[in-house]
Amino acid sequence: MSKEFEIVREFEVDATPEEVWEAITNGTGGYLWPMEAPEPRVGGTAAFGSTVAAWDPPHHLTIRSEDVGFSVQSVNQLEHVIESRDGGRRAWVRYVHSGIFTDDWDNQYDGASRHTDFYLHTLREYLTHFAPRPVTFAQLDGPEASKAPDALTAVERALGLADDTATGARVTVRGPREFDAVLDYRNPYFVGLRTEGALVRIFGRNHWGAPVGVSVHDFAADADAKANESAWQGWLDGVFSP
Structure with a gap:
């Protein structure tokens, strides 16, 4: 049975909003994996056939797909809202992963939620210790x-x-x-x-x-x-x- 889901996380990191924006849009695999970088405009293309639904650098990015291609998911959306802290020396990030799972909801949600925590931790490690070094x-x-x-x-x-x-x-x-x-x-x-x-x-x-x-x-x-x-x-x- 299809059911919507939403995974929300908020965190601060020792990086500027511009550095966070670069990390989440460059597609190099610094903290996640190499993928097609989003086309820098609303309506532009992004990884895995998705579409840019919001593009306001370095503050708001939303990537959405309504034809995910997975047997257990029909809609997938990733949203980042980024704000400046400490005079621009730090950034606050609100991350929202939402969509629709079409099967095995509890298991899919549990896996997505726990992976989210690990991926966002890795993003902070990357920004703190390695960005913008090539990977x-x-x-x-x-x-x-x-x-x-x-x-x-x-x-x-x-x-x-x-x-x-x-x-x-x-x-x-x-x-x-x-x-x-x-x-x-x-x-x-x-x-x-x-x-x-x-x-x-x-x-x-x-x-x-x-x-x-x-x-x-x-x-x-x-x-x-x-x-x-x-x-x-x-x-x-x-x-x-x-």
């Missing part, structure tokens, strides 16, 4: 076995994260190679790792019946997307190998 983006999914209920826990243990390692801790990570990082996000659904040159995001999508996913936002000048993808794919597959 090299890679993403991948684990094998079928990573759909298991305890899959994210298995990944955390393979990374060397203790059960009581809390957000904000500095950790030595046993990924494709050993590296030092800040554990910038952790809950039962997601893990965020920040190094001096990258954001590594781990998605416990096993909670919603999908494989565990990994994205790497690499800001090093010599970053290699294929090498990052291959290294993390091999590591993640190995976590779930018999």
Whole structure:
């Protein structure tokens, strides 16, 4: 049965409204993933066949699609309202994700809501630590076995994260190679790792019946997307190998 949804978040960030606007419109994958940048006008085209419904830089952006192409969703809208704080040195952001889910409403809403928190946290990490550096983006999914209920826990243990390692801790990570990082996000659904040159995001999508996913936002000048993808794919597959 079709049912509307609305996910609303508000936050402040140590960035100017102009910097926030650039981050959410450049489409490079600095905090989300590479996609078509919106055409800078009302009625313009945007990613995945959507349309620009509001365009007032750097204060108001709305992207809307009424032909989403997903079997469980028919309408999707993303709205950002951005205001200046502290004489322009900081920004306040109101984010609203709304639309219509046509099936599996509770599960779809839960996944969208929890992903929203993680994506917006990553936006703040990007703005605070890396913008406007160029980014090299890679993403991948684990094998079928990573759909298991305890899959994210298995990944955390393979990374060397203790059960009581809390957000904000500095950790030595046993990924494709050993590296030092800040554990910038952790809950039962997601893990965020920040190094001096990258954001590594781990998605416990096993909670919603999908494989565990990994994205790497690499800001090093010599970053290699294929090498990052291959290294993390091999590591993640190995976590779930018999």
